[in-house]
Amino acid sequence: MVIKSSELDLNFIEEVSRISGDAVKSCFQCGTCTGTCPSGRLTSLRSRTIIRKAILGMKKEVLSSPALWECMICFKCHEQCPRGVNIPVVMLALRNLAVREGVVPPEGYSKMARSVYESGAVQPPQDVVTRDFESFSRNSFSLPSLSKPLDQGKFAKALSETGLRKIIGG
Amino acid sequence: MLPKLDVELVEIKGAGCCGFPLNSLDNLTWTYLTARNLALCEDQGLDMLPLCNGCHLSMCEVKHALQSDAAMKEKVNAILASEGLRYNGTVRVRHVIEVLHDDIGPEKIRNVVSKPMAGLRFAAHYGCHALRPSELGRPDDSRNPMKLETLIGALGARWDVYPERLDCCGAGIAVSAGESSLKIAGAKLEKLRTAGFDGLVTTCPFCMRMFDARQEAIGALLGADTSFPTFYYTQLLGLCMGLDRATLGLQLNMSPVDEVVQKFQAASA
Numbered sequence: 001m002v003i004k005s006s007e008l009d010l011n012f013i014e015e016v017s018r019i020s021g022d023a024v025k026s027c028f029q030c031g032t033c034t035g036t037c038p039s040g041r042l043t044s045l046r047s048r049t050i051i052r053k054a055i056l057g058m059k060k061e062v063l064s065s066p067a068l069w070e071c072m073i074c075f076k077c078h079e080q081c082p083r084g085v086n087i088p089v090v091m092l093a094l095r096n097l098a099v100r101e102g103v104v105p106p107e108g109y110s111k112m113a114r115s116v117y118e119s120g121a122v123q124p125p126q127d128v129v130t131r132d133f134e135s136f137s138r139n140s141f142s143l144p145s146l147s148k149p150l151d152q153g154k155f156a157k158a159l160s161e162t163g164l165r166k167i168i169g170g
Numbered sequence: 171m172l173p174k175l176d177v178e179l180v181e182i183k184g185a186g187c188c189g190f191p192l193n194s195l196d197n198l199t200w201t202y203l204t205a206r207n208l209a210l211c212e213d214q215g216l217d218m219l220p221l222c223n224g225c226h227l228s229m230c231e232v233k234h235a236l237q238s239d240a241a242m243k244e245k246v247n248a249i250l251a252s253e254g255l256r257y258n259g260t261v262r263v264r265h266v267i268e269v270l271h272d273d274i275g276p277e278k279i280r281n282v283v284s285k286p287m288a289g290l291r292f293a294a295h296y297g298c299h300a301l302r303p304s305e306l307g308r309p310d311d312s313r314n315p316m317k318l319e320t321l322i323g324a325l326g327a328r329w330d331v332y333p334e335r336l337d338c339c340g341a342g343i344a345v346s347a348g349e350s351s352l353k354i355a356g357a358k359l360e361k362l363r364t365a366g367f368d369g370l371v372t373t374c375p376f377c378m379r380m381f382d383a384r385q386e387a388i389g390a391l392l393g394a395d396t397s398f399p400t401f402y403y404t405q406l407l408g409l410c411m412g413l414d415r416a417t418l419g420l421q422l423n424m425s426p427v428d429e430v431v432q433k434f435q436a437a438s439a
Contacts, residue, residue, distance in 0.1 A: 019197055040339050041296045042350040069194070070350070074344030075302035080314055086303065095194045105195060108345030112191050116203070120186030130421050141419075152185040154253045156205075162199040164192070 008057035012081035018053055026083045027051045028070050033077035033087050043070040047077060054094065063098040069106050073114050091139050099167060120148040173355065174411065175274050178391035182210050182218070184253075188225035189232075191345075198245070205246045209257040211271070217262045219269060223299035223374040229263045230306045232336040265309035266373045267300060269402070271317040276324035283410040285438035286326025292406075292432065293367045294318040294329060295358075297374040298338050316363045321403060322371060334361045337378040347389060355380040356388040359396040367401035368429050371406060378402060383424045399426040409434055 015022055032046040034040055041045070045067045053062050062068070071091040079088050098103060108158065112122040127144050128136045149155035159165055172179055189203030208229060212217045220226040236243040237259055247256055252427065269369065270279070297314055304312035315336075319329040340354030362370055373380055382400040389396040400423065408418040420427055 038354060039343055039347070039350065043343070043347050044355055066346075070343055072298070072340065072354075073337055073343060074298040074338040076338070078296070078303050092193055092197070096197055099195050103397050109191065109194055112345075113195055114188075115185045116189075116192060116263040122187050122191060128182065128422055131426075132420070132421070136422070147181055147183065147185045149186050149253070151253065154196055155186070158202065159199065159250050161252075162202045163196050164199040167195055167199075170196040 001057065003056065009059040010057045012057045012059040012062075012163055013048065013055050015097060016090065016093050019096055020090045021086065023083060023085045023091050024051060025055065026061070027085055028053065028083060032080045032082065033085075036076045036080050038074060039070050039072045040077060043067065045070040045092070047071070050094070051087070051090065054090075061104060062094060063101050063103055068094050068098060110168065113164060117156060117164055118152075118154060120152070121146060171408055172269065175278065177269060178272070180216055182207065182214065182216070184210050187339070188220065188222075188228045190224045190228040190290075195357065200228070201232055201235065201242065202246055202249050205257045205419055206253070206255060207378065208233065208249060208261050208263075209250055209255040210349065212258060212261040213255065215311050215409045218262050218268040219266060221266055222376050223265075223297040225308075226263065226265050227299035227306070229306075233259065233261075234265060234268060234306055241242055243368075251334065253303050265300060267317050267321075270321055271309075276320050276416070277302055278325040279321065283407075284412050285361050285410050285434075287406065287417050287434055287438075288411055289328075289364070289437050290368045290434060291328040291330060292371045292401075293362050293365070293376055294322060295370055295372040295374075296336070297337070297372060297377040298342075300374065301336065318371065318373070318403065322406070325406055327406070330363055330367070332361065332367075334358050338376075339377040341376045341380045341411075349409050351380070352384060352388045352391050355384060356392050356394075356396050359385065359398045360392075360394065363392070363396070363398055368433070369401055369427070371403050373403050381425070385425050397422075397426050399427045399430045400409075400429060401430075 013025055029048060029052060031048045037045060037047060039045050049060060068091060071088055073088040075088055078088060113122050125138055185207050187203055188207060189200040218229060220229055250256060294348035296318055299306050301310060301312045301315055310317045322329040337358055340351040340352060344351040370381055385397060405418045405420060420431060
């Protein structure tokens with residue numbers, strides 16, 4: 001495989017490390033992260049490859065990779081990394097940059113983002129159906145209603161300031 | 171259960187999502203959502219007890235980030251000001267394993283147990299974010315945690331260490347790779363079944379959801395019987411204090427817990 005210099009963004013790793021910290025630049029490709037990765041055994045995630053490509057500047061290829069979203073953020077790799085790279089935080093930084101570049105995240109993320117913007121919670125409280133097919137709500141246990149922002153308008157305004165509104169397309 | 175052990179629980183008024191899932195979309199949004207809950211808690215002069223490992227890690231990460239980045243702290247505080255909030259950084263964040271093990275302690279738990287759980291053998295599941303990243307001060311040692319086992323032992327039950335003990339529940343990719351997520355949880359359940367444990371014990375609601383509520387879906391996907399009794403630690407504690415099944419919400423567990431409860435009741439009658 002020939003990596004065309006015309007397709008590289010040599011500044012890309014700087015963009016990443018502004019969110020993730022500088023340690024990512026010191027990755028020496030030992031592969032311990034991929035070796036310890038419980039997701040990679042089942043998914044396409046190869047964190048070593050992603051980091052190598054990011055350092056090379058293969059921005060488009062890295063940011064469009066579905067594998068970015070297959071990291072469980074379990075930190076197993078980070079505990080083992082001999083270079084002190086916080087790989088899950090690098091994955092999160094790459095997801096952030098992908099979203100900024102217009103990549104559509106897996107549907108569940110957009111749903112949760114919209115729900116937080118509208119109500120403060122990732123999803124409305126659900127009724128529980130037990131293994132005996134009985135249905136229970138919070139009410140049926142005399143639980144108080146779920147706490148939520150006291151002033152939804154001000155809360156939504158704050159989320160416009162952080163940039164979430166733009167992300168959900170408001 | 172905690173009020174029965176002299177821990178007062180107060181609701182954080184106005185609290186919302188901890189922000190953890192949105193960290194994938196936008197770092198500032200996550201930082202704001204987490205700091206907002208910390209600020210609300212500070213305002214009420216309370217310690218914070220997030221029950222979910224992910225929420226707990228979020229709080230600790232943001233607390234750490236804002237301590238070491240004054241510019242980010244000011245940026246977040248400027249956004250918080252619209253709700254009249256300010257984050258100072260004084261709030262103490264506690265994990266339920268710390269409260270049970272470090273604050274209340276196994277000694278006190280041993281004393282409140284009126285019906286010891288003899289003859290039953292459990293496997294502990296901490297969940298990734300209760301243990302890692304270790305540099306953020308997690309509730310127990312990242313490589314060889316023992317607090318949850320010690321708490322199980324305080325009930326008079328037996329615990330054993332198993333090879334998959336520190337493995338992930340898979341919840342982290344439930345949204346992006348649903349089948350793989352179920353397979354990861356399923357692998358652990360299958361190992362626990364063959365190792366002859368009576369049940370799995372956790373404190374994290376997200377792990378609980380994977381192992382308990384998703385158990386049927388896991389079995390269907392793997393084409394195998396993966397049913398396995400899964401409990402919150404506090405449910406076992408309540409049984410040992412003589413509380414009834416309904417009070418402990420045992421009718422809400424989706425995994426087959428009845429047999430274990432009956433075994434316990436027969437042994438302690």
